[in-house]
Amino acid sequence: MSATRRKAPTVALGISPSPRILAEAQQRGWRLVQLQYCRYVIPPGLEIEGALLETPIPDPRTRKILARVRAAVRIGVAPTRGDRRLPAILPDQAAEGRLAAEHFAERGFHHVGYVGNRPLQELRTLFERFRDRAAELGMKCHLLQITPVERVVDLDSCILSKQKTFTDWLRTVPQPLGLLAPNDKRAARYAMWAAEAGFRMSVDIAILGRGNRLEICESAVPPLSSIDMNAGGRIGAACDLLARLMAGEPPPRAPVIVPPTGIVERESTRLLATPDPDVAAALRYLWDHLAQDLSVNDVARAVGVARRKLERAFQRSLRRGINDELRRKRLEERCRLLLATDLPVAQLGPAVGFRSLTNLNRAFKAAHGMTPQQYRTRNAE
Numbered sequence: 001m002s003a004t005r006r007k008a009p010t011v012a013l014g015i016s017p018s019p020r021i022l023a024e025a026q027q028r029g030w031r032l033v034q035l036q037y038c039r040y041v042i043p044p045g046l047e048i049e050g051a052l053l054e055t056p057i058p059d060p061r062t063r064k065i066l067a068r069v070r071a072a073v074r075i076g077v078a079p080t081r082g083d084r085r086l087p088a089i090l091p092d093q094a095a096e097g098r099l100a101a102e103h104f105a106e107r108g109f110h111h112v113g114y115v116g117n118r119p120l121q122e123l124r125t126l127f128e129r130f131r132d133r134a135a136e137l138g139m140k141c142h143l144l145q146i147t148p149v150e151r152v153v154d155l156d157s158c159i160l161s162k163q164k165t166f167t168d169w170l171r172t173v174p175q176p177l178g179l180l181a182p183n184d185k186r187a188a189r190y191a192m193w194a195a196e197a198g199f200r201m202s203v204d205i206a207i208l209g210r211g212n213r214l215e216i217c218e219s220a221v222p223p224l225s226s227i228d229m230n231a232g233g234r235i236g237a238a239c240d241l242l243a244r245l246m247a248g249e250p251p252p253r254a255p256v257i258v259p260p261t262g263i264v265e266r267e268s269t270r271l272l273a274t275p276d277p278d279v280a281a282a283l284r285y286l287w288d289h290l291a292q293d294l295s296v297n298d299v300a301r302a303v304g305v306a307r308r309k310l311e312r313a314f315q316r317s318l319r320r321g322i323n324d325e326l327r328r329k330r331l332e333e334r335c336r337l338l339l340a341t342d343l344p345v346a347q348l349g350p351a352v353g354f355r356s357l358t359n360l361n362r363a364f365k366a367a368h369g370m371t372p373q374q375y376r377t378r379n380a381e
Contacts (some may be wrong), residue, residue, distance in 0.1 A: 010030070010047060010049055012052070018231070033046070042065065049069065050069055051072040052238055056080040070245075074087065078090070078122035089255065094126075098130070099260060100208055103178075104273075107273050107274075108273040108318060109177070110174075111178070115145075115186070118148070126210075166190060167193055175205060176204055180208050184211045184220075207224065207269070212227065212228040222268050223268065226266075227260050230258050230259065261335070274318065279317045282299050286322070294353070296322045330352040337352070
């Protein structure tokens with residue numbers, strides 16, 4: 001007598017069905033039901049074992065779904081009070097804040113800023129870690145909090161008021177300024193407002209978004225650098241947790257925190273804020289010739305200064321050496337290529353100046369705690 005075949009679990013989706021979710025479901029044998037197609041109402045007679053949601057518990061749609069499923073996990077962008085009752089997978093705001101500060105410090109900034117709502121509430125950790133890490137790196141952090149309008153009567157007037165508040169504040173803080181925005185949409189808006197007020201993007205101000213939403217980052221003016229919040233990693237962690245919950249395991253006592261993959265650099269932060277013209281010229285030369293087999297002498301010769309003078313200027317301006325910067329930038333570019341292309345891992349070494357695959361893998365693992373292939377696999381959408 002043949003064994004009874006187990007019925008495939010049905011999982012309801014309260015989020016967009018990304019390729020990563022579809023791949024996870026196929027691997028686990030899940031049948032997916034997209035809730036938006038049925039107005040977030042589970043059809044009668046359909047048994048749902050689990051759910052992947054986006055909205056927190058106070059949302060009435062979420063309450064209805066939770067009443068019909070055995071287990072559910074929320075994939076969120078910020079913590080909520082309901083996370084004690086609905087298991088959540090959240091981005092690591094602390095790591096993002098530190099990463100943003102280090103990104104600006106690497107480019108020679110002495111002043112950074114953050115613009116958020118008043119009060120900061122769910123993004124307070126992001127700001128506080130950004131501020132604290134900036135101070136550790138010798139930068140001063142400037143904060144603007146904009147009070148949200150509870151009841152918008154005239155949308156155009158509301159936006160114009162926020163724009164004036166932002167540009168008035170921007171005129172009071174020193175430039176060049178490295179600005180962190182709470183998300184990509186706001187970063188694109190701040191870039192537009194700054195340009196309209198006469199500030200030169202990538203000269204007076206550099207703006208960093210959060211989320212790396214390609215439809216926003218690639219179409220903004222200028223294209224936006226952004227923190228990659230590791231959406232793929234959060235989806236993988238959410239599916240792992242949901243599978244365990246459906247198998248009967250108890251829920252975690254606290255949200256599961258997933259670190260970012262890094263920063264995807266575009267034009268909006270390609271600003272060299274160091275006041276030393278020799279260091280700025282050397283940085284630009286390094287960044288533009290990553291694939292070449294460069295030495296410190298090559299860089300000094302290209303800039304037209306003595307090697308020792310340039311090395312001292314680097315340490316004084318950036319607190320690191322020329323070879324350290326070359327290695328850092330090559331690894332940063334390697335991360336970008338791993339996620340932006342489908343080229344074999346072995347072919348990406350020469351593209352960023354690593355002649356030895358062994359040396360590349362050793363440096364990459366020291367910086368990221370994993371091999372390049374593991375990095376690509378974990379962060380695939």
